[in-house]
Amino acid sequence: MIRVVLADDQEMVRMGFAMILERADDIEVVAQCRDGVEALEAIRRERPDVALLDIRMPKLDGLAVNRQVAGQTRVVIVTTFDHDDYVDTALADGAVxxxxxxxxxxxxxxxxxxxxxxxxLISPELTVRLLQRTRAAGSSAPAVPGVADLSERELDVARLVARGRTNSEVAAELFISLGTVKTHLGSIQTKLGVRNRVEIAARMWESGQV
Known part of the structure; x- marks a missing residue:
């Protein structure tokens, strides 16, 4: 069971998210919090697997909470605001x-x-912007270790991931099964020496494949 602490200053949003998460058989919301201080206390008390944090909350915002707890629980930021600075700060401070x-x-x-x-996992519309910034910060097409080892089909999958596609969307576009997508992703991660789809996407942008 995945134990989750949920923090948002709007009660209706908290209730809505809790209902969505608790419909999943493998997720349990162990605490709902109205502000950042409550969230910090709940995370330290409950030691959840995941903390779902809004950014703009009273007393302590979600980014500040993330900085303090990212080492002990995995943080997912959820917000109305898609500011690039928020994304960069959250990820730099350990949000996943x-x-x-x-x-x-x-x-x-x-x-x-x-x-x-x-x-x-990052919202697809934010992924492309994030990776464009990553690409702009480096050279136009540096040699990225492992990219040359990818098969043509693995490159197809990796390029779609870099464009923010979900696994289901990759499967549909390439006319392959969801299981095959997951197999390819595992192989891609191994060859590139990365841990997740965000890092796969970053390698694709860095290498000029996107």
Whole structure:
């Protein structure tokens, strides 16, 4: 069971997220918090697998909470605001997910599961912008270790991941099964020496494959 602490200053949002998460058989919301201080206390008390944190909260915002707890629990930031600075700060401080509140129930559940399993998930519309900034910060097409070892099909999968596609969307576009996508992703991670799909995408942008 994935244990989750949920923090948002809007009661209706908290209730809505809790209902979505608790419909999943493998997720349990162990605490709901109205502000950052309550969230910090609940995380230290409950030691959840994942903390789902809003950014703009009273007393202590989600980014500040993330900085203090990212070493002990996996943090997914969820917010209405898609400011690039928020994304960069959250990820730099250890968050493993960043979602917009209108991302939908399926992506919310997927982000919690990804975080619990050591993976990372970012709203697709934010992923491309994040990786464009990564690419702009470096050279135009540096040699990235492992990319040359990818098969043509693995490159196809990796390029779609870099464009923010979900596993289901990759499967549909390439006319392959979801299981095959997951197999390819495992092989890609091994060859590139990365831990998750966000890092796969970063390698693709850095290498000029996207």
């Amino acid at each position: 997910g960043f979602l917009l509140k209108d991302s939908g129930p399926d992506l919310l559940v997927s982000a919690i599961r990804a975080a619990a399993s050591g993976d990372a």
